[in-house]
Amino acid sequence: MDTTTSPVMTGAAAPSMVRRNGETIGFVIMVAALIVAPFFVYPLFLMQAMCFALFACAFNLLIGYGGLLSFGHALYFGWASYLAAHAAKVWGLTPELAILTGTATAAVFGLAAGSLAIRRQGIYFAMITLALAQMMYFVALRMKFTGGEDGIQAVPRGHLFGVIDLTNDMTMYVVVLVIFLAGFMLIYRIIHSPFGEVLKAIRENEPRAVSLGYKTERYKLIAFMLSATLAGVAGSTKAITMQIASLTDVNWPMSGEVVLMTLVGGLGTIFGPVVGAFVILFMQFKLSVVGEWVLVIQGVIFVTCVLLFRRGIVGEIAALFKR
Amino acid sequence: MKKTVGLAALAAVLLCGSAYAQQTSVKIGVLTDMSSLYADDTGIGSVIAAKLAAEDFMKAHPNYKVEVLSADHQNKPDVGTNIANQWIDRDGVDMIADVPNSGVALAINEVTRAKNKVFIASGPASSDLTGPKCSPNTVHYTYDTWMLANGTGKAIVKTGGDTWFFLTSDYAFGHALERDTAAVVEKAGGKVLGKVRHPLNTSDFSSFLLQAQASKAKVIGLANAGGDTINAIKQGAEFGIVAGGQKFAGLLIFAPDVQALGLKTAQGLTFTETWYWDLNDGTRAWTKRWDKERNSPGKLPSMNMAGVYSGTLEYLNAVAKVGGSKDGKKVVDEMKKMTAEDPVYGKTTIRADGRALHPAYLFEVKKPEESKYPGDLYKLKATIPPDEAFRPLKDGKCPLVSG
Numbered sequence: 212m213d214t215t216t217s218p219v220m221t222g223a224a225a226p227s228m229v230r231r232n233g234e235t236i237g238f239v240i241m242v243a244a245l246i247v248a249p250f251f252v253y254p255l256f257l258m259q260a261m262c263f264a265l266f267a268c269a270f271n272l273l274i275g276y277g278g279l280l281s282f283g284h285a286l287y288f289g290w291a292s293y294l295a296a297h298a299a300k301v302w303g304l305t306p307e308l309a310i311l312t313g314t315a316t317a318a319v320f321g322l323a324a325g326s327l328a329i330r331r332q333g334i335y336f337a338m339i340t341l342a343l344a345q346m347m348y349f350v351a352l353r354m355k356f357t358g359g360e361d362g363i364q365a366v367p368r369g370h371l372f373g374v375i376d377l378t379n380d381m382t383m384y385v386v387v388l389v390i391f392l393a394g395f396m397l398i399y400r401i402i403h404s405p406f407g408e409v410l411k412a413i414r415e416n417e418p419r420a421v422s423l424g425y426k427t428e429r430y431k432l433i434a435f436m437l438s439a440t441l442a443g444v445a446g447s448t449k450a451i452t453m454q455i456a457s458l459t460d461v462n463w464p465m466s467g468e469v470v471l472m473t474l475v476g477g478l479g480t481i482f483g484p485v486v487g488a489f490v491i492l493f494m495q496f497k498l499s500v501v502g503e504w505v506l507v508i509q510g511v512i513f514v515t516c517v518l519l520f521r522r523g524i525v526g527e528i529a530a531l532f533k534r
Numbered sequence: 535m536k537k538t539v540g541l542a543a544l545a546a547v548l549l550c551g552s553a554y555a556q557q558t559s560v561k562i563g564v565l566t567d568m569s570s571l572y573a574d575d576t577g578i579g580s581v582i583a584a585k586l587a588a589e590d591f592m593k594a595h596p597n598y599k600v601e602v603l604s605a606d607h608q609n610k611p612d613v614g615t616n617i618a619n620q621w622i623d624r625d626g627v628d629m630i631a632d633v634p635n636s637g638v639a640l641a642i643n644e645v646t647r648a649k650n651k652v653f654i655a656s657g658p659a660s661s662d663l664t665g666p667k668c669s670p671n672t673v674h675y676t677y678d679t680w681m682l683a684n685g686t687g688k689a690i691v692k693t694g695g696d697t698w699f700f701l702t703s704d705y706a707f708g709h710a711l712e713r714d715t716a717a718v719v720e721k722a723g724g725k726v727l728g729k730v731r732h733p734l735n736t737s738d739f740s741s742f743l744l745q746a747q748a749s750k751a752k753v754i755g756l757a758n759a760g761g762d763t764i765n766a767i768k769q770g771a772e773f774g775i776v777a778g779g780q781k782f783a784g785l786l787i788f789a790p791d792v793q794a795l796g797l798k799t800a801q802g803l804t805f806t807e808t809w810y811w812d813l814n815d816g817t818r819a820w821t822k823r824w825d826k827e828r829n830s831p832g833k834l835p836s837m838n839m840a841g842v843y844s845g846t847l848e849y850l851n852a853v854a855k856v857g858g859s860k861d862g863k864k865v866v867d868e869m870k871k872m873t874a875e876d877p878v879y880g881k882t883t884i885r886a887d888g889r890a891l892h893p894a895y896l897f898e899v900k901k902p903e904e905s906k907y908p909g910d911l912y913k914l915k916a917t918i919p920p921d922e923a924f925r926p927l928k929d930g931k932c933p934l935v936s937g
Contacts, residue, residue: 253616253620259616353705360705360706362611362640362641364641364643364667453616455644457610459612499617500604505569
């Protein structure tokens with residue numbers, strides 16, 4: 212936690228300027244890499260990875276900056292993807308409206324689940340979010356429109372704003388890139404706003420924040436909802452890009468996977484979740500050729516990460532520069 | 535500099551040389567489950583089956599070069615979609631085979647449809663693949679849910695099991711299996727005495743099994759899959775269900791599952807399959823070849839693996855007839871015209887909706903004392919002819935079938 216100790220304590224002095232410079236450089240590198248990448252790496256894979264990266268960033272907003280470990284983020288991600296897929300396929304909405312539908316669904320679920328969960332802390336908070344997510348998983352399993360264990364297939368990508376044809380992978384790539392960067396910058400903005408500072412203060416010492424006159428419950432609820440909504444953006448975008456919505460995305464291993472992505476990348480760092488998402492997805496994708504060894508290799512990599520880079524990949528790099 | 539030019543020239547000559555050999559290349563991707571619940575029924579065994587088919591085909595057609603790729607979809611539809619798309623776009627894969635897990639298979643069904651390649655589905659169970667979601671690029675081999683329900687239900691009533699109790703997994707797949715089987719049982723003159731629904735992935739079946747036992751039904755239908763079926767059978771053995779004269783009817787179970795359960799636990803279990811390694815000389819000879827490649831003593835091939843072999847072989851033969859593998863729809867149309875005959879699946883025809891038709895068999899698991907040699911698992915109880923084994927064409931609601 213030391214790398215990200217909040218500026219509330221230190222003031223917005225010189226170290227913060229250094230970090231901001233570092234973040235600008237990191238951002239430029241990331242954007243440049245994502246623009247060049249589709250010419251070298253399979254674009255569909257990159258799009259999927261960006262959706263997961265946004266999902267992990269949204270999750271990181273809650274745990275890394277609010278100190279709230281939600282173990283049910285698949286709920287918002289998965290249900291948003293179902294609603295977006297359904298809106299595009301059955302209601303015939305254009306992709307941007309379908310994504311909005313999914314996002315709105317996630318926001319509503321986030322508000323409902325959040326207002327229940329934030330009343331408790333620590334493990335109880337995690338358990339409540341997990342319980343709610345599993346409840347909604349079974350609803351998804353049983354409802355007709357989700358197709359149960361078969362999921363929704365052949366979701367049309369459609370025409371953006373009714374004009375731009377998204378069937379071409381490169382056009383779709385640009386759209387996903389824009390959505391990802393917009394989401395990323397929004398999260399960055401939230402973290403560095405006064406609201407974000409209060410959030411960090413709550414993470415460090417909640418009773419103290421209360422004693423300073425902040426209504427912490429309200430801050431936590433808003434943070435929860437924002438995180439759920441952004442997870443919804445990621446889920447809906449993924450449904451449109453991959454043209455499917457399935458049970459995998461609402462089930463609890465997905466909630467665990469996003470925790471892993473954030474941990475591997477670096478908890479509470481702005482780029483950590485992005486790096487983590489790319490690493491984990493790259494492993495899933497590349498290791499699919501080695502067959503039954505996939506789980507063993509994944510396990511070894513996780514153990515190595517936890518033992519050697521406690522702060523996550525990005526966290527360790529940041530610490531290296533500080534020295 | 536001179537050296538580079540020389541090398542480039544050499545490379546160019548080599549390239550021309552290989553072009554002269556006039557080998558048509560076909561790429562097959564086996565997309566399967568290597569690490570999870572279907573890995574024993576498909577997985578590496580399916581990859582071997584595809585390689586055997588490629589080998590046999592290349593022997594008969596030396597001007598073709600068949601390459602087999604494989605990958606693990608990890609039971610995640612988007613991992614599967616991603617691999618399939620990349621295979622087709624980047625690696626030039628012409629046909630995708632196997633794909634256990636209906637959720638993944640239905641996604642691949644759409645990928646191959648959109649990109650005009652071929653999908654030989656021998657792993658998935660969903661009868662939607664030849665029903666409402668049928669595609670001109672898909673051929674469904676081996677089995678489907680309709681055939682399992684129908685074959686097992688009808689045949690067991692015929693052999694005297696006329697009162698049923700269902701143990702159903704509480705979600706869409708289980709419900710569908712129960713509904714279809716119950717309908718068949720009643721139509722054949724049997725009676726359903728009761729049913730109980732258990733949550734997905736249950737580890738404790740005791741209360742459900744006691745209800746089944748108390749119902750006094752002759753047959754307990756297991757409308758569930760995978761671990762649930764295995765747990766129900768294991769715990770049933772402890773409750774002495776089979777010893778008490780009742781019988782389990784498995785609605786979705788494969789030879790490797792039976793082998794894993796062991797004869798002592800699984801004895802008396804009745805179910806339908808379309809293939810068994812010890813069926814005839816052809817299947818025995820093929821199993822020997824498979825076993826040599828698998829190189830893991832004691833493992834038996836499942837019907838899905840045999841389906842991968844037959845499906846791949848028939849696909850390749852159709853490619854040879856059409857003269858190329860690039861237009862997937864054309865190859866599938868050719869497959870529908872052919873009547874295939876191979877030592878593994880025997881005579882197979884493919885219907886307009888993409889359903890492969892072959893006989894189905896009702897098997898009962900032997901008692902330990904009846905088993906003569908390793909792998910001797912089943913007694914053949916009945917043979918169901920192809921036209922009765924699968925859903926009638928007109929009931930499938932497949933848009934490809936007019937009228």
